Structure formats: structure tokens, C-alpha cells
Amino acid sequence: MAALPTAEAARPSRGGRPRDPSRDGVIRAAILRLLADVGYGALTMDAVAAEAGVGKATIYRRWRTKQDLVVDTIADLNRDEVHSPDTGSLEGDLRQIMHRFVGVVNGPTGAATLSLLSTMPRHPALAEAFRNGPLTVWNHTFEQMWDKAEARGEIGPAFRHSVAAESISALIVQRWLLTGLPVDEAYADEVLQTVVMPLVRSQA
Template sequence: MVAMHAAEPPRSARGGRPRDPSRDDVIRAAILRLLAEVGYGALTMDAVAAEAGVGKATIYRRWRTKQDLVVDTISDLNRAIAVPADTGFLEGDLRAMMHLVAEVTGGPAGAAIRSLLPAMQYQPALVEAFQSGPLAVWRSAYAAMWRRAEERGEVRSGLAGSVVAEATSALIVQRWLLTGEPVDRQYVDHVLDVVVMPLIRNARPAEA
């Protein structure tokens, strides 16, 4: 798999020695774990410092507020998400993409994002962080996948953004957000075989 975005150079702190990007990653991982455990409302800067094993000054040199800390962490997830390479045919691409969505939503990042849903109702910055981070990666990867399928003549034009396209991830997202049931590879493959591929077969270009 290939990285979707290259890492950006470390952002400078407000004075003092340069930030250590490896420590940033440790702190962000701690934030995701805590969000999954306690949610946004109960998250504190002190708890993040303790979970990451760093001093509070290290946290405050990087982020002034809890919202800054969480927004930066969620926005930065696009750096960590790797998208599958082109398999050469749509079913292979779909299987890889659906496995990716299941992996992300079923992991620490997915648990953290789910815990943020109540806060997103009154924190627009959190919504923007999700849209510009992991959601942007998924949308870009899916758009590229549908474009390749159209170029190969596997599907009719304009399928991206359609109900058929939405159906490829809808059941995974439903389990992630609503039911809490596990989303493993076996479930993803079953959804692909029973639901998605029959829809795709109906979306093939009309024969001349």
C-alpha cells in the first residue's frame, strides 16, 4: 500500500527548541486512546500528558487548548492512512478499499472519531477536522477508484457520488456508528459479494 500524503515538516513551536516529530506521534496516539475511552468532554490536557508519558509543558508548547489538540490530531490522520494500490480491476479495488474503511473505523482512530460525534454538534472545528482529514482521504481514494473503473469500461460514467457508490461503505459505517458490532474482513467480504457486486453488475455500461 502507498501513503496518501507525505508527512509535512514539523511545525515550529512558540519559541524554544524545535519540536520532536516522533514525540508528536506519541502524543497523538495517546489522544486517540483517551478519546476512545473517555470522550471529548472528559478529556484533559493533564490526562494526555500522563498517557503519553510527557510533561504538561510539552503538551502546551504544541497546543494551547484541548480543542486545538483534538482538531490537530484528527486533521493529521490523513498522514497515517494508506490507500491500496490499483489492483487492475474494480472488484479487487473495491475489496481493498472496503477493507481499508473497516480497518480505520475498527481501530483507535475510528473509536476516537465515534466518541467525538456528540461534541461535533457544537464544535464546527471538529467537523472540519474530520472532513479535511480521514474523510478527505476516503473520498479522494474512492473517486480515483471509480475513475479507473470508468476508464477500463467496467462501469458507466457518473457512478461516483451515486447511491450505488454510497452502498459500498454504507453497511460498514452503519455498524461502526450505530450497532457497535465488529467489522472484520469476513463481514466486509460478505457485504461485497452479496450486496455490492450485484449492484455493480447493474451499473455496467449499456451495450451498443
């Protein structure tokens, strides 16, 4: 969670000049680091330029405002990190997708997301970018996985809309956001074996 079109293909540059794709990854990585370190309120366009090691004009050509910069970055989260697995079984696909989710929450994207959660209610554009960006990417990936599982006869059409389907990420998200306990692949495997797969089998 094939990947959706990249931002460069899907959206024009906000600044009016063509982007230099070779710098985009460096700039986005710098934005994520700063969001994790100082949060949205303290983030500045000049700080992004300094962190990325590029000129200020490079930033201002791409984005007119700080909100534009962060919205554009959020909208692209996970597009290159998440792809639909195809192991030949639903259990194998679930294991891969849960491991990828663990990798995301423990990486720069997860750290930046944590810093933004308290900001989103006051900035609807950020919340909309999150819904239309990473949440859409993950939902698309899950939909592809459900399609394959249905074709193999492992689940019925109703499963994808069930509470059981929601449980796949719920415990990992709860542990990540609320408990401060480690979120690792061993925990994801335990959730898969003791919670998710029994629910899948109960509705097969």
C-alpha cells in the same frame, strides 16, 4: 484512501516551535486512547502529557488549547492508514479498501471517532476538522479508485456520483454505529459480493 501530505508538511506547528517528529506519533496515539476512554469533555492537556509520557511543555508548545490539540489530531486521522489500492480490477480494489475501512473502525481511530460523534455538533471546529481530514482522505482514495476503474472500462463517469457508490461504506458504517454487531472482513466481503458488485454490474 498516493496519501495526502502529512500534517507536518501541510500545517505549521500551533505552538511556534519546531516539533520533534519522533514524539508526534506517541502523542497522537495517546490522544486517541484518551478520547476513546474519557471523551472530549474530560480530556485535558495534562492527561495527554501523562498518557504519552512526555513533559507538559511538550504538549503546550504544540497546542495552545485542548480544541487545537483535538482538531489537529482529527485532521491527521487516516492519512497514514489509507492508500489507493491497485489490484488491476475494481472488485479487487473495493475488497482492499473495504478491508482497510474495517481495520480503521476496529482500531484506535474508530474508538476515538465514536467518542467524538456526539461532541461534533456542539463544536463546529471538530466537525470541520473531521470533514477536511479523514473524510477528505477517504474521498481522495475513492476518486483515485474510480479513475482507474473508468480507465479500465469497468464503470462509467456517472458511477462515482451514484447512490450505488455510496452503498460501499453505508452498510459497514450502519453496522458499526448502530447495531453493536461485529464488523469484520467476512462481513465486508459479504457486502461486496451481495450488494456492491451487483450494483456496480447493474450500472456498467
